[in-house]
Amino acid sequence: MNANEVKNELPPNYEQLKTAANRTSNWRERLNAVEELGQWKSQKTIDVLLHRMNNDTVYRIREAAFRKLEQLGESVQLPERRKGDLIDGLTKTLVRIKKSLPKDHSFEEFKVKLQKMRLDIYDTYEGELGTGFEKWLEDKWAALVTR
Structure with missing residues (x-):
């Protein structure tokens, strides 16, 4: 076919x-x-x-x-891009992951833990942001306030 x-x-x-x-x-x-x-x-x-x-x-x-x-001949409309967080509670979840790591952890350690704990978040944003994902995640990580 x-x-x-x-x-x-x-x-x-x-x-x-x-x-x-x-x-x-x-x-x-x-x-x-x-x-x-x-x-x-x-x-x-x-x-x-x-x-x-x-x-x-x-x-x-x-x-x-x-x-x-x-x-397939269906009458559909192109959906609009969503605004804001793609997954509810994103920042709260990222803060929780950052807090669970040693105070002097690296971005790489954070990224690995996110992948292990919340692959759904990692995967969704990687799929949505493509090549800009790594920088977006590092910026998010750097901006997270944990204490």
């Missing part, structure tokens, strides 16, 4: 794609699942794509779901 061909049925690996599309700590898997689901036109695949378009924390996934739904 070429990339632009749409099949009017459920993909044989639908359950795995649905699971991948909803995996909160891996934006790349969600994006790949959206791309693959968009090649199959059924109510179930459309429902998953609509859910990703309306609810994903990473805008590029919301946009990809929108484009796939459009290609």
Whole structure:
């Protein structure tokens, strides 16, 4: 099947794609699942794509779901970028992680602990900010007041 061909049925690996599309700590898997689901036109695949378009924390996934739904002939509107924190309580969580580390910890130690404790936050912002993620996180870390 070429990339632009749409099949009017459920993909044989639908359950795995649905699971991948909803995996909160891996934006790349969600994006790949959206791309693959968009090649199959059924109510179930459309429902998953609509859910990703309306609810994903990473805008590029919301946009990809929108484009796939459009290609499938659905009447949808491109969602707006969210303003503010993508995940509620972000600053509070980052402060908690910073406080849990020794006072003289490095940014690298903070980054590793964030990945271990809250991969969902790490992954969401990495997916949203792309190449600007590292600088954004370091700036956030430097600005956190812990005492």
